[in-house]
Amino acid sequence: xxxxxxxxxxSHFALxxxxxxxxxLLASFLxxxxxxxxxxxxxxxxxxxxxxxxxxxxxxxxxWEFTFTTLVTFGGAFFASFPLFYSTSFxxxxxxxxxxxxAFVIQAVSYEYxxxxxxxxxxxxxxxxxxxxxxxxxxLLGTAVSTFFTGSQFSVNVNNFSQWETPxxxxxxxxxVQNLSLGLAVFFLSRVxxxxxxxxxxxxxxxxxxxxxxLLYDAIPFVVFFLxxxxxxxxxxxxxxxxxSGVVSMEPYKYLHNLIQMPVVLILxxxxxxxxxxxxIRPVLYFTRSGDKGIWAAGIGTVLTVFSLFxxxxxxxxxYYPSTFDLQSSLTIxxxxxxxxxxxxxSYVSLLVPFVLAYIVYTWRAINRKKIDAGELExxxxxx
Amino acid sequence: MEASLVDWSRAQFALTAxxxxxxxxxxxxxxxxxxxMESIYVRTGDEQWKxxxxxxxxxxxxxxxxxxxxxxxxxFEFGTNWSNYSWFVGDIFGAPLAVEGIMAxxxxxxxxxxxxxxxxxxGKKFHLASTWLVAVxxxxxxxxxxxxxxxxxxxxxxxxxxxxxxxxxxxxWEVLFSPVAINKxxxxxxxxxxxASVFVIGVSAWYLLRNRHQLLARRSMVIASVFGLVMSLFLxxxxxxxxxxxxxxxxxxxxxxxxxxxxxxxxxxxxFGILKSTSDEHKTEDFLMKIEIPNVLSYMAFQDANAYVPGxxxxxxxxxxxxxxxxDEKMVRGKxxxxxxxxxxxxxxxxxMMKADSARKTFEEHFSYFGYGHLNDVHDAIPxxxxxxxxxxxxxxxxxxxxxxxxxxxxxxxRRNPVKRRWLMYAAVLSIPLAYLAxxxxxxxxxxxxxxxxxQDLMPTSVAVSRLTASSVQLTFALFAITFTxxxxxxxxxxxxxxxxxxxxxxxRHV
Numbered sequence: 001x002x003x004x005x006x007x008x009x010x011s012h013f014a015l016x017x018x019x020x021x022x023x024x025l026l027a028s029f030l031x032x033x034x035x036x037x038x039x040x041x042x043x044x045x046x047x048x049x050x051x052x053x054x055x056x057x058x059x060x061x062x063x064w065e066f067t068f069t070t071l072v073t074f075g076g077a078f079f080a081s082f083p084l085f086y087s088t089s090f091x092x093x094x095x096x097x098x099x100x101x102x103a104f105v106i107q108a109v110s111y112e113y114x115x116x117x118x119x120x121x122x123x124x125x126x127x128x129x130x131x132x133x134x135x136x137x138x139x140l141l142g143t144a145v146s147t148f149f150t151g152s153q154f155s156v157n158v159n160n161f162s163q164w165e166t167p168x169x170x171x172x173x174x175x176x177v178q179n180l181s182l183g184l185a186v187f188f189l190s191r192v193x194x195x196x197x198x199x200x201x202x203x204x205x206x207x208x209x210x211x212x213x214x215l216l217y218d219a220i221p222f223v224v225f226f227l228x229x230x231x232x233x234x235x236x237x238x239x240x241x242x243x244x245s246g247v248v249s250m251e252p253y254k255y256l257h258n259l260i261q262m263p264v265v266l267i268l269x270x271x272x273x274x275x276x277x278x279x280x281i282r283p284v285l286y287f288t289r290s291g292d293k294g295i296w297a298a299g300i301g302t303v304l305t306v307f308s309l310f311x312x313x314x315x316x317x318x319x320y321y322p323s324t325f326d327l328q329s330s331l332t333i334x335x336x337x338x339x340x341x342x343x344x345x346x347s348y349v350s351l352l353v354p355f356v357l358a359y360i361v362y363t364w365r366a367i368n369r370k371k372i373d374a375g376e377l378e379x380x381x382x383x384x
Numbered sequence: 385m386e387a388s389l390v391d392w393s394r395a396q397f398a399l400t401a402x403x404x405x406x407x408x409x410x411x412x413x414x415x416x417x418x419x420x421m422e423s424i425y426v427r428t429g430d431e432q433w434k435x436x437x438x439x440x441x442x443x444x445x446x447x448x449x450x451x452x453x454x455x456x457x458x459x460f461e462f463g464t465n466w467s468n469y470s471w472f473v474g475d476i477f478g479a480p481l482a483v484e485g486i487m488a489x490x491x492x493x494x495x496x497x498x499x500x501x502x503x504x505x506x507g508k509k510f511h512l513a514s515t516w517l518v519a520v521x522x523x524x525x526x527x528x529x530x531x532x533x534x535x536x537x538x539x540x541x542x543x544x545x546x547x548x549x550x551x552x553x554x555x556x557w558e559v560l561f562s563p564v565a566i567n568k569x570x571x572x573x574x575x576x577x578x579x580a581s582v583f584v585i586g587v588s589a590w591y592l593l594r595n596r597h598q599l600l601a602r603r604s605m606v607i608a609s610v611f612g613l614v615m616s617l618f619l620x621x622x623x624x625x626x627x628x629x630x631x632x633x634x635x636x637x638x639x640x641x642x643x644x645x646x647x648x649x650x651x652x653x654x655x656f657g658i659l660k661s662t663s664d665e666h667k668t669e670d671f672l673m674k675i676e677i678p679n680v681l682s683y684m685a686f687q688d689a690n691a692y693v694p695g696x697x698x699x700x701x702x703x704x705x706x707x708x709x710x711x712d713e714k715m716v717r718g719k720x721x722x723x724x725x726x727x728x729x730x731x732x733x734x735x736x737m738m739k740a741d742s743a744r745k746t747f748e749e750h751f752s753y754f755g756y757g758h759l760n761d762v763h764d765a766i767p768x769x770x771x772x773x774x775x776x777x778x779x780x781x782x783x784x785x786x787x788x789x790x791x792x793x794x795x796x797x798x799r800r801n802p803v804k805r806r807w808l809m810y811a812a813v814l815s816i817p818l819a820y821l822a823x824x825x826x827x828x829x830x831x832x833x834x835x836x837x838x839x840q841d842l843m844p845t846s847v848a849v850s851r852l853t854a855s856s857v858q859l860t861f862a863l864f865a866i867t868f869t870x871x872x873x874x875x876x877x878x879x880x881x882x883x884x885x886x887x888x889x890x891x892x893r894h895v
Contacts, residue, residue, distance in 0.1 A: 062501060065493035068452065073485030075459055080482035083474025083550075090460060091467025091850035098860050101460055102867070108453035109871055112445055118881035120874035158729045159549035161468045163851050338475045339545070339552040349483050356490045363494050363514075366506050382445065382500040 093170025275301025413580020581612025
């Protein structure tokens, strides 16, 4: 495409890895941005009257579109780079994805419509929509991602047309302890991140006081569920791929091996976990000094942890979307990707990402320059 | 594949698309109208313009939220309900969707936050730039999704790879700059501009009838009628372009749109027609009555009044004089391609390279009719005629009326006595729902008219569908039908309330 070949000369496998890294990055930013969803489940817990609740909703309302857009872009990028995942998982685990979509459909209108006069369903309904989105969205996304390690029951035929092999079409994933642990870990993490975000962005003593009390009630279950997931992950048999023949087989301690064999990923993982814990512990111990810094540590920590988990799922000759029904139907980054040409073209498009990030950061700072209090809501023309 | 599964999957996609398209065109056009208004404000410093801008921005926000809500479903539905399609063309189709996210959605959602919350936080110029970027972002997202849609009607820039059993992109620029894509993009966005203009004029007319917010109404009417008029010209031009491209690349759709059963030279255009209500299974529709304009159809299709336009019967049963292959022959060749692909796969599995090579050759020879290999009856290749025929006429007729509306509105507003023309003001208000109707009809022509194909000639809807049970899809259909309907009612109620309330701080300086 360009005058100087930049991506054209890369091997197909190198491009597949590059795109797995981009997918992993999008996923990790998405999980961080789920703090909006976590916050939506805390509206009534932290806001005792109308003013307080409005304050919380407006603080979240300035960011919800980023989460939403990241989810949509994650879907689009996955489609463009690994279409076999898109066709297999979305068409197969139908109910999981449909419920996730439903949860996001009702979110999209709720901020804008909640306070508008004559809004037909009433404020409480829109607040309930936000609650449903927050709970269902996080738990189901976490559960769905966990199947990258635990596998699903599907088959892919010779023409790469896929077929789900359970009548529950994805809902069966919720019956697996490890999947559920990750789902709940994501749910509680999103609430932790929301609380840390409130520390930084809400100027209201009562809300902050309640949020400080709430922090450990979410942090402890998060740690418990996350540890459960991680221990099970490290001890379980994983889905290994023979790089030459492409044959998939079970390998004991595969994911533990992946971390040991990819020390950079291991370091990112440990660093991520430590940062998340640090982000939680410091506001607990020294609130006045570092209460509003927790979101930085925990946010970066979340991104690093999720990123390293995705690399563990897809790199080092691992099937990232395994089939327990037929091992050889499992998806790997090699057998499920787009063509060399398409990945090359898309790689040029990916060069826009730093530019996009730059303007997001720039405008985010322009809007978030100071904490939000009730007074600002009165001055502002647009209130949710 | 179960017939009711295909029908329900189509119904669900149609439902989400129709709902989504209720909100998108207003977003596309109103974002520019707002940007014009704010530009005038920044230029002149006239606070009234700021009020006007903010008023329309409020309506924009209400409409935008529900557009986002209905849009996310569409993107994921390609995977959830059209799984085989997603694989068959994902190598080409996925790319525009990803580019849409990276290039357009972030632009839109980032700067929309500045647009709504930045009035007191960023400078005037930064704010104005944000408003423009929202408009650009919205329209860019339309570009990419329409490129993807156009490719389904006119697949170019790709090659089928029998190894992976899918179409693979060979040329990104051919996909992006395909004439069908460019034309479709321009025709669709300009239709959005026209709809938004009708909307702004209609709401303003309502104020004039009520004798409220005169300044806002008049100023908005001037902007909207000029914008609407200019864009209508592009709409007509690109509509003409669509017809020619359709005649060339989708002749059956073109014939169905006109209910042209038998081909002819100097073909007339049916300006007005009523189809007989009886319809047999072979879709031969007769006219109850019609008014024709001689030669126009031939000219529309091929820019030559004497040109031959093939009819449905020619296209289905063939016409040796005109070198038109009958569908049954295409079906034979399609089945050869399908079988050859199977042979190829088998030979590769057995390691028989000779056999694989010969199967590949057979496959490539017949691939252009691949989709016909899945049809059961030659008449399956005919799209539903009635809805295509009528929706085209409704769309064009209303488009003509909007042009007249823009001209009259502009004329009377500039002469400063539009209120005295109460009939025109009433007509303007009533035109709002008509603009939505026209806009939806355009998609009915485009999408029903191309049945049975999801990818023209290569993949029918029956093959593209995900292997679910029909009852699962019925359930999600019901879920979304109820949800979207509730949200639509909420949207309309909020919108009308906001219009009744009018601009926040008056905007009622009488002139």
